[in-house]
Amino acid sequence: MESTVPPAPAAALPTPAPAAEVVLTVAGISKSFGDNHVLKDFSLTLRRGENVVVLGKSGSGKSVLIKCIIGLLKPDAGTITVLGQPVATLSHVALDALRAKVGFLFQSNALYDSMTVRENLLFPLRRHWLADHQGQEDQLVLQALDDVGLPQTIDQLPAELSGGQRKRIALARTLIVPPEIILYDEPTTGLDPVTAREIDQLIRHVQQKYHASSLIISHDMSCVRLTSDRVILLSEGRSYAEGTYAELLASTDPIVHAFFE
Amino acid sequence: MPPVLPTPPCCPLISPATPMPASTFFTEFRAMTGFTGRFFREGFRPRYEWLELLNQCYAIGYQSLPLVGITSFIMGLVLTLRLRPTMVQFGATSWIPVMVGLTIIQELGPIITGLMVAGKVGSSIGAELGSMRVSEQIDAMEVSGTNPFKYLVVTRILAATLMVPILTLLADAVGLGACYLGINLQGVTSVALFTNNILGRLTFGEVLPAVVKTFFFGFAIGLIGCYKGYHASKGTQGVGVAANSAVVLSSLMIFLLDLVAVGVSTAFGLI
Numbered sequence: 001m002e003s004t005v006p007p008a009p010a011a012a013l014p015t016p017a018p019a020a021e022v023v024l025t026v027a028g029i030s031k032s033f034g035d036n037h038v039l040k041d042f043s044l045t046l047r048r049g050e051n052v053v054v055l056g057k058s059g060s061g062k063s064v065l066i067k068c069i070i071g072l073l074k075p076d077a078g079t080i081t082v083l084g085q086p087v088a089t090l091s092h093v094a095l096d097a098l099r100a101k102v103g104f105l106f107q108s109n110a111l112y113d114s115m116t117v118r119e120n121l122l123f124p125l126r127r128h129w130l131a132d133h134q135g136q137e138d139q140l141v142l143q144a145l146d147d148v149g150l151p152q153t154i155d156q157l158p159a160e161l162s163g164g165q166r167k168r169i170a171l172a173r174t175l176i177v178p179p180e181i182i183l184y185d186e187p188t189t190g191l192d193p194v195t196a197r198e199i200d201q202l203i204r205h206v207q208q209k210y211h212a213s214s215l216i217i218s219h220d221m222s223c224v225r226l227t228s229d230r231v232i233l234l235s236e237g238r239s240y241a242e243g244t245y246a247e248l249l250a251s252t253d254p255i256v257h258a259f260f261e
Numbered sequence: 262m263p264p265v266l267p268t269p270p271c272c273p274l275i276s277p278a279t280p281m282p283a284s285t286f287f288t289e290f291r292a293m294t295g296f297t298g299r300f301f302r303e304g305f306r307p308r309y310e311w312l313e314l315l316n317q318c319y320a321i322g323y324q325s326l327p328l329v330g331i332t333s334f335i336m337g338l339v340l341t342l343r344l345r346p347t348m349v350q351f352g353a354t355s356w357i358p359v360m361v362g363l364t365i366i367q368e369l370g371p372i373i374t375g376l377m378v379a380g381k382v383g384s385s386i387g388a389e390l391g392s393m394r395v396s397e398q399i400d401a402m403e404v405s406g407t408n409p410f411k412y413l414v415v416t417r418i419l420a421a422t423l424m425v426p427i428l429t430l431l432a433d434a435v436g437l438g439a440c441y442l443g444i445n446l447q448g449v450t451s452v453a454l455f456t457n458n459i460l461g462r463l464t465f466g467e468v469l470p471a472v473v474k475t476f477f478f479g480f481a482i483g484l485i486g487c488y489k490g491y492h493a494s495k496g497t498q499g500v501g502v503a504a505n506s507a508v509v510l511s512s513l514m515i516f517l518l519d520l521v522a523v524g525v526s527t528a529f530g531l532i
Contacts, residue, residue: 096406104401110400111398114389127405
C-alpha cells in the first residue's frame with residue numbers, strides 16, 4: 001500500500017487540519033454477495049470539513065461501501081461509526097435521526113417521479129419536521145434551489161429536467177436538511193464534461209458553504225482532481241493506496257498509475 | 262462459398278407459461294408470508310401515514326369508480342337481458358330481480374370488482390413500486406428518514422382493503438340499477454316492486470359473507486401488487502414482470518379466496 005506523505009504544495013484547495021474531528025470511521029468492513037467478495041477488510045476515516053474521494057474501477061465495491069455507511073446494506077464484518085454512533089447497532093428511530101445529518105446523492109438521482117421539484121424537496125423536510133409553517137417551508141425550498149442555481153424549476157416534474165438539472169435538484173434535496181456529511185455516489189457519471197465540471201464546482205461550493213464533510217465515490221479523474229482533499233484507491237475490495245491527488249499522481253505503482261495516467 | 266455457420270444447440274423456448282420450479286414456489290411463498298407478517302408488525306405501530314393513506318384511498322377507490330361502474334352496469338344489463346327469454350319460457354319473469362340481485366350481490370359484484378381493481382390497481386401498484394425500486398427511489402426514501410414499507414406498502418394494502426368493499430357495494434347498486442333498466446326495456450316494473458322483490462328475499466346471512474370476502478380480495482390485491490413491486494429487480498424488464506405478475510397472481514387469488522368463502526359459508530350454513 002502506498003504510504004501517505006505530507007500534503008502536496010500544489011493542492012490549491014484547503015485541506016482540513018489533521019486534528020479535525022473524525023466524523024466517519026469505517027473499520028475493517030467486509031461484504032460479500034454469495035461467492036463475490038466485494039469488500040475485504042476495508043477501512044477509512046473522514047474528518048470534519050474534508051472531502052475524501054474513493055476511487056476504483058466499476059464493480060470494485062464503491063457503491064456497496066457507501067450503502068453500508070448509510071445503513072442500506074449491512075456489512076458482514078467490521079464496524080462503521082458515523083458522527084460517533086455505530087450504524088449497525090442503532091434502532092430504526094436512532095438510524096432515522098442519524099440519517100437526517102447525512103445526505104446521500106444517488107448515482108441515479110432517485111428523484112420521486114410523481115412529485116414536482118418542490119414536493120421532492122419538501123419530502124425530507126416534512127419527514128424531519130424542520131419547518132413550522134408553509135412560509136418557512138417555501139423559504140427553505142427556494143434557498144436550496146438557489147444553492148444549486150435552479151430556482152425556476154420549482155414546479156417542474158423530474159421528467160421535464162435535463163440530466164444535469166436532475167443531479168442539481170437531487171443535491172438540493174440532500175441539502176435542504178442541512179447535512180454534516182454528504183455521500184456522493186458517482187456524482188458526474190452520465191453527464192457531459194461541462195455539466196460534470198459544474199457539478200464538481202457545486203460540490204466544492206457546498207463544502208465551503210455548509211462546512212460539510214464529503215465522501216465521494218467516483219472514477220471520473222477530473223472530478224477526483226477538482227473535489228478531493230484526499231483520495232483512497234479501492235482495489236480488489238481493499239484500500240490499495242491513499243494520499244492527496246498530487247501524491248497519487250506522482251506514484252509509480254502500476255495500479256495507481258493506471259488511473260492517473 | 263458462404264461460410265458454414267454452426268447449428269445452434271437446441272434449447273427449449275421460454276414462454277410466460279413456463280411453470281415455476283417447486284423450490285422457487287416455496288421460496289416465493291415463504292418470502293410473501295414474511296412480507297405479510299411485516300405488514301401486520303409495522304402497519305399498526307406509529308408513525309401512521311394518514312395523509313398517504315387518504316391519497317391511496319382516492320387513487321384506488323375514487324379513480325377506479327368509473328371502470329367498476331361501467332363494467333357493473335353492463336354486467337347487470339346483459340345478465341337481465343340474457344336471463345329473460347329463459348324465465349319467460351318457465352313463466353317466472355317475476356323472479357328475474359331476485360335471481361339477478363342474488364347473483365350480483367353474492368358473486369358477480371365482488372368478483373367483477375375484484376378483477377377490475379386487480380387489473381387497474383394491482384398492475385399500477387406493481388409497476389409504480391417496481392419502478393421506484395429499480396430507480397433507487399425507495400432507497401432514497403429510506404435515507405430521508407422515512408420507513409418506505411410503512412409509507413408505500415402499508416398505506417396501499419390498507420387502502421385496497423378498505424376501498425374494494427366500498428367499490429363492490431357501489432358496483433352492486435349500479436348492477437341492480439342496470440337490472441331494473443333491463444327489465445323495463447321489455448316490460449314495466451315499478452322501483453318499489455323491484456326493490457321489495459329483491460330486499461324481501463335477501464337475508465343478512467346471504468349478504469354478509471359477500472361483503473366480508475371483498476375485504477380479503479382488497480387485501481390480496483394490495484399485498485400482491487406491493488410484494489411484486491417492492492421486490493422488483495433487473496431494471497425495466499423487472500418492472501414489467503412485477504406489473505404483469507401482480508395482475509395474474511391477484512386475479513387467481515380472487516378466485517381462490519372466493520372458493521374458500523363459499524366453502525366457509527357452506528360450512529356455517531349461510532348458503
